[in-house]
Amino acid sequence: EPMLLRYFVTNLSRFFDYCDPERSFSTTVVQRAAECPTLLLAILAASSRHLSLTSGYDSYIADQYHRECLSLLIPMLNDQTTLLDEAICAATVILRLYEELSVAVVGKDTCSHLLGTHIFVLAQEYRTSGIRQAAFRVALRQEINVAFCTRKPMKLLTKYINVDRSTDLKSDWDWTIHIIVLCAEVLNYCYCNIAQDPAQAWDELSTRAEDWLRKKPKSFEPLQCKNSNYGDRVFPEIWLLNDCHVAGHIYYLMCHILLTAYNPSQPRLGPERAKAMRLTDDIIKDDVRKICGIALSNPHAEPSLFKACTVILLCGDLFTDKTEQQALLDVLIKTEADFAWPTASSQEYLKKRWDWS
Numbered sequence: 001e002p003m004l005l006r007y008f009v010t011n012l013s014r015f016f017d018y019c020d021p022e023r024s025f026s027t028t029v030v031q032r033a034a035e036c037p038t039l040l041l042a043i044l045a046a047s048s049r050h051l052s053l054t055s056g057y058d059s060y061i062a063d064q065y066h067r068e069c070l071s072l073l074i075p076m077l078n079d080q081t082t083l084l085d086e087a088i089c090a091a092t093v094i095l096r097l098y099e100e101l102s103v104a105v106v107g108k109d110t111c112s113h114l115l116g117t118h119i120f121v122l123a124q125e126y127r128t129s130g131i132r133q134a135a136f137r138v139a140l141r142q143e144i145n146v147a148f149c150t151r152k153p154m155k156l157l158t159k160y161i162n163v164d165r166s167t168d169l170k171s172d173w174d175w176t177i178h179i180i181v182l183c184a185e186v187l188n189y190c191y192c193n194i195a196q197d198p199a200q201a202w203d204e205l206s207t208r209a210e211d212w213l214r215k216k217p218k219s220f221e222p223l224q225c226k227n228s229n230y231g232d233r234v235f236p237e238i239w240l241l242n243d244c245h246v247a248g249h250i251y252y253l254m255c256h257i258l259l260t261a262y263n264p265s266q267p268r269l270g271p272e273r274a275k276a277m278r279l280t281d282d283i284i285k286d287d288v289r290k291i292c293g294i295a296l297s298n299p300h301a302e303p304s305l306f307k308a309c310t311v312i313l314l315c316g317d318l319f320t321d322k323t324e325q326q327a328l329l330d331v332l333i334k335t336e337a338d339f340a341w342p343t344a345s346s347q348e349y350l351k352k353r354w355d356w357s
Contacts, residue, residue: 001040004047005030012046015097016138018303019180019247021173024134029090032131036087038076041069042094049101053340066098086131093138100142103342137177144184148254148310153192154184172219176244179212179251186255190262198264209255220245228289234327235293243301249294250307253287257315260284281318288315289324292331305335313346317353325354 013026022028033040045065051057073091076082147154169175186205219241226237240246260283267273288311295301295308312328319325329350332343 001044004044004051005033007047007051008043012050012097015303016093016134018141018301019137019173019176019244020134021171021244022130022134024131025090025138028131029087029134032087032090036085036091038069038072039087039091039094041065041072042091042098045069046094046098046101049098050340053101062098066095069095084132086135089132089135093135093142096139096142101340101342103345137180140180140184144180144187144254145306145310147184147187147191149313151191151314153188172217172242172248173244175212175216175220176248176251179209179248179255182208182212183251183255183258186258190258202259202262202264205255206259209252209259213252216248220248228293234324235289235296237297238290238294240294240298240301243298243304246294246298246301246304247307250291250304253291254307254311257284257287257311260287284315285318288312288318288328292328296331302339305331305339306341309335309341309343309346313349316346316350319354325350325356 009026009030013023013030016025016029017023029039030043033043045062048057048062048065049059052059052062069091073088073095076088082088143154146152169178182205186209189201189205223239223241224237225239226233228234228236238249240249260280263280266276266280291311292308295304298304308331312331316325316328319328329347332347332350335341336343
């Protein structure tokens with residue numbers, strides 16, 4: 001157990017502390033594990049699962065910790081007071097990582113009901129504490145990833161998220177959570193299809209996204225940019241300062257991809273339809289290239305590669321050039337090899353779509 005706890009701090013906590021200025025999971029969360037068996041078991045389960053994928057650690061141990069954790073957590077689901085405990089909030093999102101990593105073992109993402117049940121509570125209590133706030137940020141990113149991959153609306157009702165939606169924000173971290181929340185709203189617009197006036201709703205979301213891009217602090221500007229040269233660098237090289245700046249740009253581009261694909265003003269029939277579709281595909285492919293370039297250019301923000309993999313899965317079939325296809329595949333391969341993030345099914349799917357023999 002000491003080894004697994006240390007492994008969480010040195011290896012897995014960075015997955016959770018992405019965009020967290022307090023680095024809560026590598027500090028206060030692991031400290032709380034000493035007094036919360038549920039949180040401790042969640043940490044042990046996630047660490048042992050990751051080790052089983054990277055170093056041959058016995059996967060049975062991970063399964064055992066997971067079962068023990070669920071045996072404590074499931075009875076709590078009907079007790080809102082217990083659910084509001086910070087340690088239980090943290091345990092829930094850590095278990096979600098366990099599920100994501102277990103795709104490589106069980107062959108599919110189980111998308112447990114635990115997170116969906118818990119995140120609604122987190123949303124309403126967002127500003128009340130450090131650990132709970134940190135857990136909410138993680139849970140929101142996890143839900144966005146599921147929604148993006150499955151093309152289904154988020155379980156989270158975004159209107160209940162107690163986050164400032166203005167652009168009068170104090171810190172760079174606030175600017176990043178602002179665009180992440182907007183991405184959640186865009187996802188629900190695209191995949192719910194319940195807006196009374198889709199064109200007006202699209203205009204409002206698009207305006208908010210462009211306002212974010214235009215008004216964001218200067219610290220979000222790249223330190224260095226190099227365009228792709230289609231030789232040794234297929235994707236642009238874009239250096240950014242901190243992980244919040246990396247995430248901010250990536251989530252903006254995810255918004256842009258979705259809003260471009262679901263623009264209600266695009267012609268559905270007639271001679272302009274094919275032209276509009278080609279333009280849409282070109283815009284989306286350029287956004288994908290930028291996301292991959294940002295993720296690869298900023299190794300200090302490793303979880304950005306997970307978002308790149310999500311976008312590649314959803315948009316990779318638009319690419320017809322073999323060099324670019326291989327570069328996209330290399331991102332998937334690198335992410336699984338370096339971080340045990342399961343991408344094998346994405347690789348196989350794209351190879352079929354690209355008609356690779």
